[in-house]
Amino acid sequence: MISTRSFIISLCGLFLLFTSCKNSKEYSVDSAFADYLKRFETEASAHGRQFNPQANGLIIEFGNLSNNDAGLTHYETPIRIQIDRTYWNAISETAGADQMKEDLIFHELGHGLLGRDHLNTTLDNGDWKSIMCGGSTVNNRPWNINYRSIRRSYYIDELFDVNTSAPAFASTQLTVDTTGYAKSLYLSFNTEAKTDAGWPISEDASHKTSIDNGQLRFQSKVDSVYMVYASTPIDILSDFSYQLTLEYPAGSLTNQYGIIFGNMPVNSDVSSDPIEYFTINNNEKMYMGNRSWYSYFTELTEPSILTAGKNTLKVIKIGTMLYYFINSSYCYCSEIEITTSANQFGFMVPPKGTVWVDNLLISVNSTSKTGMKVKQNFQPEFKIQSAKKFNLNKGYNQ
Numbered sequence: 465m466i467s468t469r470s471f472i473i474s475l476c477g478l479f480l481l482f483t484s485c486k487n488s489k490e491y492s493v494d495s496a497f498a499d500y501l502k503r504f505e506t507e508a509s510a511h512g513r514q515f516n517p518q519a520n521g522l523i524i525e526f527g528n529l530s531n532n533d534a535g536l537t538h539y540e541t542p543i544r545i546q547i548d549r550t551y552w553n554a555i556s557e558t559a560g561a562d563q564m565k566e567d568l569i570f571h572e573l574g575h576g577l578l579g580r581d582h583l584n585t586t587l588d589n590g591d592w593k594s595i596m597c598g599g600s601t602v603n604n605r606p607w608n609i610n611y612r613s614i615r616r617s618y619y620i621d622e623l624f625d626v627n628t629s630a631p632a633f634a635s636t637q638l639t640v641d642t643t644g645y646a647k648s649l650y651l652s653f654n655t656e657a658k659t660d661a662g663w664p665i666s667e668d669a670s671h672k673t674s675i676d677n678g679q680l681r682f683q684s685k686v687d688s689v690y691m692v693y694a695s696t697p698i699d700i701l702s703d704f705s706y707q708l709t710l711e712y713p714a715g716s717l718t719n720q721y722g723i724i725f726g727n728m729p730v731n732s733d734v735s736s737d738p739i740e741y742f743t744i745n746n747n748e749k750m751y752m753g754n755r756s757w758y759s760y761f762t763e764l765t766e767p768s769i770l771t772a773g774k775n776t777l778k779v780i781k782i783g784t785m786l787y788y789f790i791n792s793s794y795c796y797c798s799e800i801e802i803t804t805s806a807n808q809f810g811f812m813v814p815p816k817g818t819v820w821v822d823n824l825l826i827s828v829n830s831t832s833k834t835g836m837k838v839k840q841n842f843q844p845e846f847k848i849q850s851a852k853k854f855n856l857n858k859g860y861n862q
């Protein structure tokens with residue numbers, strides 16, 4: 465964010481400049497931010513820009529900001545940046561802390577040292593065009609930005625050159641080969657037989673499962689997110705395809721439901737279990753992320769979502785990339801966060817929600833380099849687990 469008092473503060477700065485030059489080159493950067501400032505200077509140098517804040521002055525300090533502001537840049541002399549302590553501490557406890565902190569500090573230095581304003585346009589795939597997104601909200605979209613892996617180098621190029629051309633990952637065309645996947649596990653949910661229904665058909669105080677018109681009906685009776693999953697011999701490090709049809713006809717439009725894969729919780733109250741998720745809501749929004757992070761990577765508006773009816777979500781993994789499809793339409797690609805073996809696949813049910821699922825299909829590409837032979841006649845283990853902590857936060861403003 466840019467301080468709205470910046471003009472007044474700049475005048476004060478001018479006044480101070482005439483009365484006393486003592487502090488105009490003050491350099492005071494809290495040790496928490498020093499490494500990110502150094503990275504910025506290194507990136508600036510690689511992009512033909514030289515800064516010497518140690519000599520020219522810069523203040524980066526913690527503050528207690530309001531209105532869900534993560535950072536605030538004051539155009540004083542020297543530039544003074546405040547970072548919200550609550551937000552910084554919150555993201556510090558999550559897997560994506562380093563990327564999120566770099567994004568925040570680079571954004572504020574974009575204001576303070578590069579003189580950049582907010583830029584809230586998007587790329588063709590719906591990603592924010594710039595890490596300079598912030599300020600006045602656009603269609604109530606959260607500021608969550610997928611600042612990771614291949615996106616990082618694009619966003620840094622764009623930070624130093626607003627005319628950087630659109631990156632390949634932002635194309636709406638699918639350019640990879642998604643053939644060669646053979647069925648490994650399929651559930652039709654037509655009968656209560658284990659081979660059709662997978663999960664036990666039962667009821668207890670927290671949930672109820674039943675077969676309803678050729679679908680699995682899962683009713684949650686608790687206030688936490690439910691993860692319903694199966695342990696399989698399919699390693700998510702291999703190239704796989706996972707699809708499931710879901711319907712969530714009642715409940716809040718903002719509640720997320722969708723598919724999950726990875727390592728399910730050992731302790732459901734700990735949010736560090738690395739579970740990948742791909743969710744939608746009945747307000748045409750799509751989300752992707754990993755439970756160990758502070759929140760979803762970004763929110764997208766996807767017209768291919770049927771806001772009343774069944775939606776088929778599919779994710780195809782090729783190498784380190786995940787390709788996301790809704791009702792057969794290609795939507796987005798992004799790196800998988802998990803780098804170690806995991807073999808669980810399932811779906812996510814909103815608090816006290818009832819979800820109908822159908823046609824669960826997991827396929828494996830045995831021809832690819834990372835492919836694997838799946839054992840014949842394996843018996844998946846079906847599990848149901850509520851998760852009290854499931855980070856689905858809105859990112860703070862920057």
Ligand SMILES: [Zn+2]
Nearest residue numbers: 465466598862
């Ligand atoms: Zn800003």
